[in-house]
Amino acid sequence: MVRRTREAAATTREQLLDAAERVFRDRGVTRTSLAEVAAEAGVTRGAVYWHFRDKADLFAAMCRRATSPMDTLAERASGVRTDSPIATLRALCVDALAHLTRDPRTQAVFEIMFHRSELAGELAGIAERHDRDCRQARARVESVIARAVAAGELPRDTHTALAVEALYAYLTGLMHGWTLDPTSFDLRACAPALVDTFVAGLVANPPRVPRAAPAPPRRDGWRLAARPVAHPASRQARVTVGGSAAA
Amino acid sequence: MVRRTREAAATTREQLLDAAERVFRDRGVTRTSLAEVAAEAGVTRGAVYWHFRDKADLFAAMCRRATSPMDTLAERASGVRTDSPIATLRALCVDALAHLTRDPRTQAVFEIMFHRSELAGELAGIAERHDRDCRQARARVESVIARAVAAGELPRDTHTALAVEALYAYLTGLMHGWTLDPTSFDLRACAPALVDTFVAGLVANPPRVPRAAPAPPRRDGWRLAARPVAHPASRQARVTVGGSAAA
DNA sequence: GAATTTACATACATTCATGAACGTTTACAA
DNA sequence: TTGTAAACGTTCATGAATGTATGTAAATTC
Numbered sequence: 323m324v325r326r327t328r329e330a331a332a333t334t335r336e337q338l339l340d341a342a343e344r345v346f347r348d349r350g351v352t353r354t355s356l357a358e359v360a361a362e363a364g365v366t367r368g369a370v371y372w373h374f375r376d377k378a379d380l381f382a383a384m385c386r387r388a389t390s391p392m393d394t395l396a397e398r399a400s401g402v403r404t405d406s407p408i409a410t411l412r413a414l415c416v417d418a419l420a421h422l423t424r425d426p427r428t429q430a431v432f433e434i435m436f437h438r439s440e441l442a443g444e445l446a447g448i449a450e451r452h453d454r455d456c457r458q459a460r461a462r463v464e465s466v467i468a469r470a471v472a473a474g475e476l477p478r479d480t481h482t483a484l485a486v487e488a489l490y491a492y493l494t495g496l497m498h499g500w501t502l503d504p505t506s507f508d509l510r511a512c513a514p515a516l517v518d519t520f521v522a523g524l525v526a527n528p529p530r531v532p533r534a535a536p537a538p539p540r541r542d543g544w545r546l547a548a549r550p551v552a553h554p555a556s557r558q559a560r561v562t563v564g565g566s567a568a569a
Numbered sequence: 570m571v572r573r574t575r576e577a578a579a580t581t582r583e584q585l586l587d588a589a590e591r592v593f594r595d596r597g598v599t600r601t602s603l604a605e606v607a608a609e610a611g612v613t614r615g616a617v618y619w620h621f622r623d624k625a626d627l628f629a630a631m632c633r634r635a636t637s638p639m640d641t642l643a644e645r646a647s648g649v650r651t652d653s654p655i656a657t658l659r660a661l662c663v664d665a666l667a668h669l670t671r672d673p674r675t676q677a678v679f680e681i682m683f684h685r686s687e688l689a690g691e692l693a694g695i696a697e698r699h700d701r702d703c704r705q706a707r708a709r710v711e712s713v714i715a716r717a718v719a720a721g722e723l724p725r726d727t728h729t730a731l732a733v734e735a736l737y738a739y740l741t742g743l744m745h746g747w748t749l750d751p752t753s754f755d756l757r758a759c760a761p762a763l764v765d766t767f768v769a770g771l772v773a774n775p776p777r778v779p780r781a782a783p784a785p786p787r788r789d790g791w792r793l794a795a796r797p798v799a800h801p802a803s804r805q806a807r808v809t810v811g812g813s814a815a816a
Numbered sequence: 817g818a819a820t821t822t823a824c825a826t827a828c829a830t831t832c833a834t835g836a837a838c839g840t841t842t843a844c845a846a
Numbered sequence: 847t848t849g850t851a852a853a854c855g856t857t858c859a860t861g862a863a864t865g866t867a868t869g870t871a872a873a874t875t876c
Contacts (some may be wrong), residue, residue: 326823327873334823352599352688355863368825371865441684442597443750453750481762487746487754488763491734495742500733501698502688507734515728516735517774525768529762573845573853581853602833615855618835 335373337363342384343430351381351439378444385452388431392418393459400462407470408521411463415493415517422497422512451569460486476528483528492520581619582611589631590677598628598686610650625691630698635678640706654717655768658710662740662764669744670757680748706770707733723775731776739767 326334332521341363345354352501354368356377363369374380422428441449470476476485496516500509509516573581588610592601603617604625610616621627622678646661669675688696711733717723743763747756756763 328822331823341582343788344685348689350599350687352597352687353690357863366825367864372823376832407814425804430874437688437731440599440687442595446816483752484759484762485766488739488743488766491742492767493742494745495738495740498741499738507731510729515731519732519735519770519776520739520767522774523766523768523769526773527766527769529759529766548635575852601853604833613855616833619853623835714858 323546331373334363334365334369336369337378338373339384339387342380343388343427343434346381346384346434346438347430351377351445356380375556376444378448381439381445382448382451385431385435385448387452388427389455391421391425393455395421396459396462400465405473406475407466407473408475408569411470411515414463414466415489415521416513418493418510419513419517421504423498423513429501429504432497434497436501441442456490463489463565475556476525477530479530479533481529481531484522488529489524490519547549580610581610581616585612585617585627586631586634587621589627590635590642590681593631593676593681593685598624598681598692603627623697624690628686629635629695629698632678632682632695632715636702638668638672638675640702641707642668643706647712648740652720653722653774654713654720655722658713658736659764659768661710661713661726662736663760665740666743666756666760666764670746670760671696676748676751679744683745683748705735707737723772724777726777728776728778732771735776736767741759753778808809 326437338359338476342359343397345358345362357367359380360367360370370380374383395418399410402410404410439445444461464482467480467482467485468474470480471480471482484489496509585606592605592609596605598641600725604614605616606627607614617627621630642665644662646657649657651657669679686692711729713722714727714729714732714736718725718727718729743756
């Protein structure tokens with residue numbers, strides 16, 4: 323084959339991404355050569371180098387194609403206006419987990435991202451970009467949590483940034499473990515119950531912002547003299563959450 | 570240098586493991602050659618091949634050295650007898666997170682395991698072994714949760730196996746995210762609050778075992794005719810948790 | 817319909833990691 | 847004290863992956 327039509331070229335590109343998903347999952351990203359990806363797609367390395375600059379570019383394109391539906395989920399959830407933001411949050415989490423269990427492409431790429439790739443060297447730049455996407459998604463979820471606080475579904479002193487970090491870690495951990503071994507537990511069936519357990523924890527006892535921050539400093543500091551204050555600055559820094567401070 | 574004393578050889582071995590931690594973290598496991606590890610340790614590849622069969626063997630030894638303290642934590646927690654297993658569980662989780670924030674070796678190796686290694690090819694066998702260790706740790710934690718149920722701290726119909734999976738995912742997710750960027754939030758200071766939130770969820774609304782299992786099957790199945798039952802067997806399998814079924 | 821560009825295939829030069837072989841010196845056992 | 851084996855260092859052959867350079871026939875463009 324030589325010069326093919328525009329649509330045929332687009333098809334070739336998709337087939338290369340499909341092939342990358344299969345080969346990366348089977349052999350790991352770093353271990354697989356572009357020749358293997360090309361062979362799996364039924365073309366030669368020339369086609370790969372035509373559509374993608376190098377392996378990192380191919381990897382990034384593969385990740386984008388698979389993760390965009392998840393990002394859309396968070397985007398929509400942060401947009402809806404409802405009287406129960408907690409219900410929105412719950413639905414978002416359940417939908418995200420359900421989507422993973424239903425879409426084999428998402429499964430493959432998440433398995434690759436979690437267990438079959440190293441965020442170093444060539445992929446370091448990709449990791450930074452992906453990190454920004456994750457921060458954006460977390461910011462969107464935090465807005466939902468903030469609305470839950472405003473609606474009285476969560477306590478006023480809820481540390482929204484930390485709560486997002488916790489929720490994000492929980493979902494990440496579930497996906498991490500399940501992609502490693504989908505037979506370890508039935509994620510599709512258990513997703514609602516798993517999410518409900520965590521949401522119950524958020525409602526019952528969420529992480530709180532430190533008392534000292536909102537109130538004006540008292541002259542007669544509460545139990546201030548009871549313990550030695552070695553490093554007040556570092557102690558203050560300990561309870562801050564990097565980047566997005568709670569409003 | 571040539572033939573050295575026994576202790577000197579042991580020192581060389583430790584230095585190789587130390588070097589592996591640094592180089593693997595900086596460049597990723599697959600991308601680093603054993604020559605780089607040797608150079609970082611101040612020896613040649615000959616020394617590496619003397620102490621370890623190949624890169625996978627070196628990687629396994631590095632992981633074992635770093636993860637054994639964590640395993641010991643779970644082992645001890647499953648051994649203690651107290652009137653509040655929930656308190657034991659909480660302490661175990663907080664200790665595990667705190668240990669990660671305090672020990673730089675644990676930090677490095679967990680960062681490598683989470684973000685700088687691919688579980689494929691040469692490391693596939695290592696992954697299987699590591700997977701068994703994790704299952705054992707989870708079984709130990711499940712015994713603690715089962716005692717919490719027996720002590721009345723958790724509902725009788727708590728799905729202990731799923732609860733362990735959830736807790737394990739939460740901790741894994743926290744470590745996964747924090748090792749990727751330790752400045753994203755202050756894990757050391759927030760660990761108690763983060764654990765308390767999840768434990769509160771476990772106490773308030775843990776995952777439950779399906780009603781049908783303990784009770785005898787009803788003739789007039791509840792809403793059974795309301796929806797078509799396509800694959801009753803697979804539906805049953807959906808709510809089971811692989812391997813360790815709840816007692 | 818000629819010119820140009822596209823969408824690949826093929827060939828090549830370079831680099832680099834691996835594992836094994838081989839050498840060497842010294843700690844240690846007898 | 848002498849032989850043996852431990853604890854490395856050094857060398858080599860092999861293979862494989864990368865990026866680039868070049869070839870080429872068909873699809874577009876004008």
